Amino acid sequence: MHFFQLVLIAVVGFFSTCRVERVPVLLIEKNGKIVYSRKVLDGKFTLTFVHSVEKTPVYELYEIQEDGSLHLYETRYSSLGAGLPSDGEGGFEMENGLFRVKVSRVFKEISLRVSFLDGHGLIFENGETVMFKDIAEANEPLKLFCKVLILSKPKSE
DSSP: OHHHHHHHHHHHHHHHHEEEEEEEEEEEEETTEEEEEEEOTTSEEEEEEEOTTTOOEEEEEEEEOTTSOEEEEEEEESOOOTTOOSOOTTOEEEETTEEEEEEEEEESEEEEEOOSSSOOEEEETTSOEEEGGGTSOTTOEEEEEEEEEEEEEETTO
16 A cells, blocks of 8 residues: 555655646658658648649648647638649638638548659748748658657656
């Protein structure tokens, strides 16, 4: 009984001086190896690419869910053409010269091939970007996914 009391005191002491924080980390894997990782503290990022027919940029807006899945909630693009939607289940509108389509799709991971066209990569809320051509060759397969880390920090931070 004495052992369990000590464990209980230690656990209570830990949680009274520390706070637990969930931190999503976006990972990019190439050939089974992690080639890029980034904490995404606000939980959002944009996947951007150049449409192969229209030759205009497309932006897919994602948010990371509690379980680490990737929720596509909006797509933005500047021209209507082959393969680009003209309506969405959540709405379709024009704003600042871009078509905005509200969608709701959830992915455990995103598999893609690096485009030979410039402009294929990720954009984060602070404006930081990572272009896939900087971490892989054109036509190489990449896999994007997220892990949620559980970190403990002193309550004073």
